[in-house]
Amino acid sequence: MRLVVDLNRCQGYAQCAFLAPDVFAMHGDEGxxxxxEAEDAQRARVAQAVAACPVQAILVDELDMAAAQGAGEASHA
Structure with missing residues (x-):
């Protein structure tokens, strides 16, 4: 799964690091x-992190994102 974070948009709210700590981590207060290249096993957590980002700074390849959202919905059933 391919991820890109717009670090100019990121405000350091750390919701992603809280929801997907194996993929995202805060370095100091704002870094x-x-x-x-997150592992496929992290798809559901990454989807939650993408949805929780208040400034929508996390971008996932669209094909990968559709699969991640499907995995997230399945886990809520």
């Missing part, structure tokens, strides 16, 4: 570190 975000992330794995741009």
């Amino acid at each position: 975000l570190l992330y794995d741009p």
